[in-house]
Amino acid sequence: MEYREGKIGRVFVLRVDDGEDILESITALAEEKEIEKAFLFMLGACRTANLVTGPLKDMIPPEPLWNSFVDPHEIIGIGNIMLENKKPVVHLHTGLGRDGKASIGCMRKYNEAFMVTEILLLEIDGMDAVRKFDSKRGFAPINFGEKEN
Template identity: 35%
Template sequence: MEYSEGRLGRVFVIRLEDGEDLISSLDRFLAEKEVASGTILFLGALRRGRLIAGPREPTIPPTSPFVEDLEGGWETFGVATIYPGGGGEPRVHIHASVGRSDKVLTGCLRERADTYLVVEAVVFEILGLGARRLLDERSGLCLPVLEERF
């Protein structure tokens, strides 16, 4: 287990409008506000998007993911972590649950997630955190690497 300790910095409340891409909008906002580390909570609805709902087999590295393309109005809520990448830019990892009628999915939002009506997000900045999101050779994924800090 690794850990790092930080302190709460700024808190932002964001409203994304119909048609805005949740992923690219958050990426732009975090870069503009220079938020290096933190977490995001969000809720609302998505018109379309792509969700990775786990691998077909639990192997390392993971292969053959279940890819779900979302179309229509899907209710959603989720959480994301923010850590700097290798070049210092904020890197966001988003997991969400989505539902429409009697179908419910949970997974990692990737590539695009277009807002339907509205998505409300709260960004909590964490200061003094010793964290980076770096490529892990074993898994082939960009994972958080934490260092102990006080």
């Protein structure tokens, strides 16, 4: 385990309207406001969602198991933003539900809001952290004490 301490910086509330892409909207805000590190909470609904709902097999690096949804679902999510190759990357785990059925996974690709999705974004200040790709793991975990040049 490794950790760093930081402070909450700016606070943003983002409304993603019907038909807008959720991840694209969060990324656009991060780019516009130069947000390098943040924690986020999300609630609302989506019309289309693409989730990685686990690894296909118990192996590292993992091969993603994809699930796509093309009808409106209620959603709730929690995630973060960290720089990777000098660009903000959103890592957002989402629970989707519809008609008594639920799925949880990592939201990726295109995800269209239905009616409205609301996001609370808490910027993190006072700590160095970036994402760096690790070929052995097959993804980019958070690395502390490093700055993007």
